[in-house]
Amino acid sequence: MAQVKMTVNGKAASGEVEGRTLLAHFLRDDLGLTGTHIGCDTSQCGACVVHVNGEAVKACSMLALEAEGAEVSTIEGQANADGSLNVIQQAFQDHHGLQCGFCTPGMVMSTAALLKDNPKPSEAEIRHYLDGNICRCTGYHNIVKAIMAASGQDTGQIAAE
Amino acid sequence: MPKDGGIGASSKRREDVRFLTGAGNYTDDINIRGQAHVFFLRSDVAHGTLNNVDTSEAEGMPGVVRIFTGADFEAVGSIPCGWQVTDRHGDPMQEPRHPVLAHGKVRHVGEPIAAVVAETLGQARDAAEAIVVEIDELPAVIDMKEAVKDGAPKVHDDLTSNLCYDWGFVEENKDAVNKAFDDAAHVTTLELVNNRLVANPMEPRVAVGDYSRSDDQHTLYTTSQNPHVIRLLMGAFVLGIPEHKLRVVAPDVGGGFGTKIFHYQEEAFCTFAAKACNRPVKWTSSRSEAFISDAHGRDHVTKIELALDGDNNFTAIRTDTYANMGAYLSTFAPSVPTWLHGTLMAGNYKTPLIYVNVKAVFTNTVPVDAYRGAGRPEATYQLERLVDKAAHELGVDPMELRRQNFITEFPYATPVAVEYDTGDYNATLDKLIEISDKAGFEARRKESEAKGKLRGFGMNCYIEACGIAPSNLVGQLGARAGLYESATVRVNATGGLVVMTGSHSHGQGHETTFSQVVAEMIGIDESMVDIVHGDTAKVPMGMGTYGSRSIAVGGSAMVRATEKIIAKAKKIASHLLEASESDIELKDGAFSVAGTDKSVAWGDVTLAAYVPHNYPLEDIEPGLEETAFYDPSNFTYPSGAYACEVELDPDTGHVTIERFAAADDFGNVINPMIVTGQVHGGLAQGIGQALMENCAYDSDGQLLSASYMDYAMPRASDLPFYSVDHSCQTPCTHNPLGVKGCGEAGAIGSPPAVVNAVLDAMRSGGKDVGHIDMPVTPARVWAAMHGAEANAARVGAVGSNAKPQPE
Missing domain, CATH: 3.10.20.30 (Beta-grasp domain)
Structure with a gap:
């Protein structure tokens, strides 16, 4: 020890x-x-x-x-100082980017690292970056959408809900 | 206008805050003071005589508390099977004993042989390495058709053969079906494999057993979709613990997809060992263990035929399926290829005669049981590939052939024993044509061809039977359980409610959806409703979540209990308002007297119920708490039409999903955001099955795809944005919410569309190969494109389950 x-x-x-x-x-x-x-x-x-x-x-x-x-x-340690969800966490909730929640901590942490290096990643860049994060629930649609929203991009063209 | 609350609103999920901040409470997050850890030593051979398990050296290793072997469980019951199928001769299925730890023989790679309980997991693992296991290896049976041949090695020596059952459905129709084939103008035949899959919820299974000597209480914390079912099966049939002495808790569960329905040995072991060792015992599955111990899914090999008359009307369907049970019968395994599969063979079509034969087979592989869709994806895949093949053989549009044969009048009694209450298959097909932009396909195909790629469009329809299930019906079909659901609604004095539901949420968002329903019924804010689930000490006896049943059955129980609450609250209100009960109306959380301005708030009524000073005590009891059990009168029948567009690289055989559209009819929808998310997830699993995933054994029974390095889990880059619509709604007629369920549709409806699209792309490249088996890997596509001889499409298949030969 x-x-x-x-x-x-x-x-x-x-x-x-x-x-x-x-x-x-x-x-x-x-x-x-x-x-x-x-x-x-x-x-x-x-x-x-x-x-x-x-x-x-x-x-x-x-x-x-x-x-x-x-x-x-x-x-x-990711939430805002007042305990509210940070921008990434809030985007995941707003866009239903999680279901069972088990992969979610890793998704949020990977997203934070991605956006630090690439503040406005394209859909393809996001999908490529998430190669090391597996989700079995969401089919990734709403995760990718949440990450685009968290990086300030318009998600209006992506299928609703 | 989108609503901002209640039924029909896309309310944000209340569960998310804890999951997004690391505050979820999953089973592996539970640690009990004094707990020991268990490591299971598992068989590394598929079939063998277990001669000796020598634990003497291991017992002296640091930290070891106790080592258990099969001998310790001789007085303990067998892991039970929850469904008994009767074969086509009227005899019960063959049902082998399933020990907690192997005894006498090992029957699949991964079967637990010994269990080391130690202070730490590392010490348990170290000690397990010092156990000496003597096994005389026996020939393994892996291929189902080989397994049922005379002289094949027997998985279970005490059974007459490896045939679990030979099921015919509907047996009385067999001769008429055969005659229809004799009289047919055209017969389309298809042989296919529904590839074996591993469910792979991201949270591996965990079990923590605890025992309290002071009150003789056992507690099991487990990753389960149905804690009461585990309590009943394990308590009554395995360990002999009465239910009032056994509590089962399934807290936050990280995905299930069916594989967490079943009762597993590890649960029984941890419960048993906690008492035997007098300390809590915890098991956390590694992913590698999960691959060889979680029940697998699918694994059917089928020949299916369609008879048509001279006008292309379907006249009969005949199928012949081999279904892999693995080495033992998992909890609901026998029901999957039979009652969850044969009853769906009518699909969306008015085929008058259907005969389904299923031979369930024991092999030296991990047990196979329900995986998202369970039987219904297998039925849909066969039927929708077959109809597509028929259309191409006849030279007609696959969509039009489907339309011509659609069921259009409801209720409709199929020749396979179910009655569809509602549906509008033309509506979902029309919607599909719109949202898939079929009109733009040819232009997109030209764009692909300009890049040297082939592009294909494939579609299919689906029907499923869910909202499982009427108890008296499933009892007749062999279920050893009822399939009702329960809810208790407890109203507190200050007006807030707690709903204790027998449904279990492991990603579906029940805490949000269920609150929306109750809040709407009473007219209060959703935040006043709390949902409790997953603990047998808190919720009434419930059957849990699977078969897309939570809102249809669990939601109905909750509605019934809430109706009782409202009825009693109206009595109290009528007393407080000094008005006739029949004049009391409940709206927006207040009771009023019709035609007057007299009203009393919800909170005043609830307070009166618990502080009954001014209260009709002579007529009703104080308090406001009601329980309802709801047993559905029929299944529900979601339906829809799906379309896939693929791009295929003819040089490499690589296929990409470019577009996927799903038009579903789920009846009424409570939370559109959550429903859409459920479809997305199902689509990813169905596309994964069609394109990538395959659970492969070699001929010795070694699992080749036993980790995420070998089993192709879909990644974000494998999948597109989906176009999902559920605006076509024909409400269910027999449950109070008019809901049908949405959890499995995506996985049921998507594989045939993918394969149909790949074949369409190949045809556009001048190669009509007729059929290609899932998963449609680059190797298989390339071989089919370049070889094109009879079995070329099967090149690249690994493992017996992927290489059936026509008889």
């Missing part, structure tokens, strides 16, 4: 972990941040996406010890 320290959603966090403990498990089991979900064991589904030092990372593909000293942000 080894000591690991990092900053998570702006607060200092630490714990004793095994060498094999994944960041996803550390967040969920040690810190109780269960919004980061684990949907696969081959790094395809993206339900566990968090940001580490500002970059989108699949928390199932990184050891907790690798995040030593890092700034980590998770879905629990």
Whole structure:
């Protein structure tokens, strides 16, 4: 067991972990941040996406010890300071971009990373970027639409509702 | 005008806030003080004699609490099957025992052999590696037609063969159907495979067992679509725990699609082990485990024939299907290829004679059960591919051939035992032609051809039977359960309501939709209504969510309970207003006396119910809480027409979905936004089946597509924006909301449109291959385009379920 320290959603966090403990498990089991979900064991589904030092990372593909000293942000830290939904979260609700909610934290975190690098992505760019985030409920239509809306683009031409 | 609340409004989902902020409460988020973790050691061979499981070394490993093997479960019941099918000779199906942990034999890759309970999951996994399992491998049977041959290895030694049942429907019609084929002017024949799929909800299954010695109470937290069904099946048939000593909780559940209906061994294990170890026991499935332990879906191999007269009227349909059950009978497996499939073979057409034969077969594969649509996608795919093929053989427009044979008068009794109450198939087809912009197709085809691509247009119609189901009817058909639904409406003194529903929401947005209905009925704001579900300690006995039944059956129970509330509230109001009960009207949350300005607010009535100082105590009891159980008198019959446009690269065989349009008739719609979302998701799963997804076994029974690296889950870049319409509405005549259900339509209706479109694109490129099996992968398309000999379309198929040969 080894000591690991990092900053998570702006607060200092630490714990004793095994060498094999994944960041996803550390967040969920040690810190109780269960919004980061684990949907696969081959790094395809993206339900566990968090940001580490500002970059989108699949928390199932990184050891907790690798995040030593890092700034980590998770879905629990995304809402506005007053607790209201941020622009991306609000767009997902407004456009029904989620159903069961299991992939949603990863989708929101990936979207934030996408829009940071590409503030007005095209439909094709969004679909390509989401290659590492699988959703089984929505058929992606409303996720893509929500991301376009979150980036200030007109979604009026996309089929209603 | 769009409404801003109540029935017909696209109310935003209240569930979303917790899901979007990481505050959902999924089963894996539940950790109980003192819990241990279990890791299941699973068989890595498909078929073998289990000689010995030596746990001696593993038991001394760090953190191990206890190791269980099949011997620990000899006194425990078999995992039960919830549906008994009677075969065409009047005999019951063959029903094997299904142990919690394998004993004596292993019958599929993934079957649990031993369970290690340890302080941490890592320690449990480490100890499992030290268990020595001795298995004498036996020949595996994977191909269904091989499995039913004389001399084939038997999956279950105590059964007479691998044939679970040989079902004929309607058996009495068989001779008349055969005669119609003898008399036909034209017969179209099609052999096809409905490919095996894995449901793949994004949340893997989880079970946490807990036991309280102080009051002898068991609790199971589980990823279930129907906690009461699990409580009954597991309590009564497996572990012998009376229902009042067993609580089952299914909190937020991350998608189900059918695969979380069933009772699984892991649930029984965690419940059992929690008492045996005297501490909570938690199991979280990995995705790799899910592939070899979640029930799979589909996996039918079918020959279907259509007889037509000289005027192209359908005169008869005859089918011959092999349906894979896997190694054991999962909870509702026997019903899927029979009563959820044969009864749909009339489709949208007035074919007078139909005979369906289904042979259900045991193989050394993971059990197969209901997956979104369950039997109805298989029926629709056969029928709509067949009609399309017939149209091309006859040289007539596929749409017009369908129109000519549409059922147009309702109610309509089919020759396969169901009665459609309402529908308007011409209306949805007309709407489809509009929203798919069929008129613009030729121009788009020219654009594709200018790029060196082929473009195809394919369409199909569908009908489904959902709102499952009338209990007395399904009882006659072999169901070992009732299929009613329940609701309790509890009104609080200050006017807010809690609705405890037996339906379960795992993505469908019931908390929003159900609130809309109750709020509209009373005339109060949706925020005054809370929906509780998923906990047997809180909600009345309910049958859960599957078969697109929640609003049609669960919603009806909720309406009935709310009607009782309103009736009692009117009595209280009439007392408070000193008026005749028959003069009391409820509107916008206030009770008034007709023709006067006297009224009393909803909140005053509810307060009076709980503070009954001025109250008709001699006539009615205090309080305002009512329960209703609703048992539907018929199925509901959503229907529609779907169209797909594909672009095909003739050099690579790669197919892209360029456009997809869906025109559905769901009857009345409560929340159009949510209904549209349900269709989107269904379409993605249907397109996934048609284009990409395939669960493939090799001939030794090894699952080749056992992770997301091998099983092609549709990604955002594989799918287009869809054009979805549900403005054609013929309300259901037999439930109070006039609703039909929408959850499965997209998955039922979409695969044939995709395949029909691919074949259309090939024909435009000069290759008429007649049929190509799903998934329509580039390898299969390329082979079909370039080989074009008899079975070329099957090149690239992997696994026995994908390589049936004509008999």
